[in-house]
Amino acid sequence: MNLPTYSLQELSRRNGQTMAEIWVGYKGMIYDVTSSELFKDGKHYFHDTGKDLTFEMKDAPHLDDVMAKFPIVGKLAGSEQIENHFSNANIHVETTPFIRLLERNKISADTYHLTFQKPVGFHFSAGQYLKFHVSIGNVEHKRSYSICSATNQSTIEFVVQLKNGGIVSEQLCLYAQIGDVIPISGPFGNFPIVESAQKELFFICTDVGIGPIRSMLLEISEKQMNFSKVHLIYGNRTKGDVLFENEWVKMQRTYPTFTYHSVFSRENFLLPFENAGYVHEVYTRLINDPKNCEFFVVGWDRMVHETKQNLLNLGVDKDTIFVQLYI
Numbered sequence: 001m002n003l004p005t006y007s008l009q010e011l012s013r014r015n016g017q018t019m020a021e022i023w024v025g026y027k028g029m030i031y032d033v034t035s036s037e038l039f040k041d042g043k044h045y046f047h048d049t050g051k052d053l054t055f056e057m058k059d060a061p062h063l064d065d066v067m068a069k070f071p072i073v074g075k076l077a078g079s080e081q082i083e084n085h086f087s088n089a090n091i092h093v094e095t096t097p098f099i100r101l102l103e104r105n106k107i108s109a110d111t112y113h114l115t116f117q118k119p120v121g122f123h124f125s126a127g128q129y130l131k132f133h134v135s136i137g138n139v140e141h142k143r144s145y146s147i148c149s150a151t152n153q154s155t156i157e158f159v160v161q162l163k164n165g166g167i168v169s170e171q172l173c174l175y176a177q178i179g180d181v182i183p184i185s186g187p188f189g190n191f192p193i194v195e196s197a198q199k200e201l202f203f204i205c206t207d208v209g210i211g212p213i214r215s216m217l218l219e220i221s222e223k224q225m226n227f228s229k230v231h232l233i234y235g236n237r238t239k240g241d242v243l244f245e246n247e248w249v250k251m252q253r254t255y256p257t258f259t260y261h262s263v264f265s266r267e268n269f270l271l272p273f274e275n276a277g278y279v280h281e282v283y284t285r286l287i288n289d290p291k292n293c294e295f296f297v298v299g300w301d302r303m304v305h306e307t308k309q310n311l312l313n314l315g316v317d318k319d320t321i322f323v324q325l326y327i
C-alpha cells in the first residue's frame with residue numbers, strides 16, 4: 001500500500017476539535033477513527049486524539065484488534081525505522097522500544113542537544129545511557145549515548161558530539177527530523193551514589209562527558225543530598241565549548257556544598273577562578289583525604305585512563321572510582 005506520510009504536527013490538527021476528521025497514530029500508522037464512539041469527544045479515557053498513542057496505550061487490552069477496524073490513512077513520519085517491527089493493522093507487539101525526537105539545538109561548534117519524548121513506563125537512573133539503533137540500508141548501527149536530563153522529566157535529553165564521517169552522530173545531529181522515531185535499547189550502566197555527610201564527591205569530565213554527570217548533579221542538587229563537598233571538574237578546549245555553564249553557576253548558589261571548577265586547555269583569557277591546562281592538575285590539587293572521596297569520571301579514552309591511573313597513584317581505592325568510557 002502506497003500511503004502518504006504525515007508529521008506529528010499534521011496529525012495533531014486532526015484531534016476532533018480543529019477538524020471534522022479524527023485521527024490517531026498507532027505503531028507507525030495513522031488511523032481515521034472519526035466513526036468511532038470510543039474517540040468521539042477527542043478523548044478515549046485519558047488519551048487525546050490527534051496524537052501517537054503507541055506507547056500511551058500499550059497496556060490497553062485488545063487494542064490491535066480495535067485499531068484493525070479503522071481505515072489506515074497514512075504513515076507517521078519517521079515510521080520507516082520501525083516498519084520491520086510493526087506491519088500494518090494486525091500488528092503483533094514485540095517491539096524494540098523507540099523514542100521520538102522533539103527538539104534539537106546546536107549548543108557549541110560541534111555539539112547538539114537533543115530532546116526526545118519519554119515513552120510511558122520508561123525509567124532510568126541518573127548516569128545511565130541508551131543504545132540508539134540506526135539502520136542505514138540493511139545494516140543496523142548501534143551506538144551508546146548518555147542521558148543528560150533529570151530522571152523525573154517527561155522528556156529525555158542527550159548531548160551528542162558531531163563526528164565528521166561518524167555514522168550515527170551524523171544521523172542524530174544532521175539528518176534526523178523532528179518527529180522521527182529512533183529504536184533504542186537500555187538503559188544500561190550504573191553510577192551508584194550513596195548519600196554520606198562524610199564523603200567528598202568528584203565529578204570529572206571533558207566536553208560531552210558532562211551528559212551523565214549533569215543527570216546525576218540535577219538529582220543530588222534537587223534532593224539537596226548531604227555530602228561534605230561536591231566538585232565538578234569540567235575540562236574543555238575553550239570557553240565556547242562549555243555545555244550548560246549557566247546551570248553550574250546557578251548550582252553554586254542553590255546547592256551550598258557544590259563547586260564548579262572550569263578548566264581550559266586552549267583558552268587565552270582566563271578569569272582568576274578559571275583553570276588553565278587539564279583536569280588532572282585540578283583534582284590532584286583538591287584531594288586531601290583520598291579515603292573519603294568518590295570519583296565519577298566520564299569522557300573519551302585518554303582522559304579517562306589517565307585520570308584513573310593518577311587517582312590510583314594518589315592512593316585512591318579502586319572501588320571508589322566509577323568510570324563511563326566513551327569509545
Ligand SMILES: Cc1cc2nc3c(=O)[nH]c(=O)nc-3n(C[C@H](O)[C@H](O)[C@H](O)COP(=O)(O)OP(=O)(O)OC[C@H]3O[C@@H](n4cnc5c(N)ncnc54)[C@H](O)[C@@H]3O)c2cc1C
Binds near residue numbers: 146163170211325
Ligand atoms: C557508554 C557510552 C556513552 C556514550 N555517550 C555519548 C554521549 O553522551 N555523547 C556523545 O557524543 N557520544 C557518546 N558516546 C560515543 C558514541 O557512542 C559514539 O561512539 C560516537 O557518537 C561516534 O559514533 P559515530 O557512529 O558517529 O561514529 P563512527 O562511525 O563509529 O566513527 C567513529 C570515528 O571514526 C571516524 N571514522 C569512521 N569511519 C572512518 C574511516 N573510514 N576512516 C577514518 N575515520 C573514520 C569517524 O569520523 C569518527 O570520528 C558514548 C559511548 C559510550 C560507550
